[in-house]
Amino acid sequence: MFDLISSAHAANPSGPEAAMGNIIFMVALFAIFYFFLIRPQQKQAKAHKEMVANLGRGDSVVTTGGLVGRIHRVEEEIIVLEVGDVEIGNKQYRPVRLRLRRINVIEVTAKAGLSLEKEKTTPTEESQG
Numbered sequence: 316m317f318d319l320i321s322s323a324h325a326a327n328p329s330g331p332e333a334a335m336g337n338i339i340f341m342v343a344l345f346a347i348f349y350f351f352l353i354r355p356q357q358k359q360a361k362a363h364k365e366m367v368a369n370l371g372r373g374d375s376v377v378t379t380g381g382l383v384g385r386i387h388r389v390e391e392e393i394i395v396l397e398v399g400d401v402e403i404g405n406k407q408y409r410p411v412r413l414r415l416r417r418i419n420v421i422e423v424t425a426k427a428g429l430s431l432e433k434e435k436t437t438p439t440e441e442s443q444g
Contacts (some may be wrong), residue, residue: 356419367417370394375426376420387412394420 370376374386376396384398387410394417397410 317399323324344350367420369418370417370423371427374423375425377422378415378419380422382413382415384400384413389417392417 371388372386372389372390373438375384376386377383378396382396382398387393387397388395393414396413398413398417400410401408
């Protein structure tokens with residue numbers, strides 16, 4: 316029992332030094348959260364907002380539901396997406412068009428007439444033969 320009392324007296328005092336250490340720890344913890352969690356998420360949201368704002372007719376896109384198609388028409392908050400051709404028997408009908416909210420687009424795979432895919436071979440690999 317006397318050992319507990321003596322160890323309690325030997326503990327560090329909880330004065331202004333301890334409070335300052337706690338404040339520094341809290342600020343450091345917030346900085347870590349900001350740079351590793353909050354800031355990257357804000358950058359990603361800004362990039363998505365810019366991508367959605369630059370959608371245009373003819374762009375090939377992927378939606379949050381996994382639909383892949385080409386944009387037929389762009390309205391203020393809605394896009395009309397062509398998702399494929401319908402062929403019944405020998406007759407081919409016009410493409411299926413779906414109305415979706417613009418924010419549901421998660422990726423633009425190709426701009427109108429331009430491919431966004433990266434080259435798989437580098438110029439140095441081609442020159443080496």
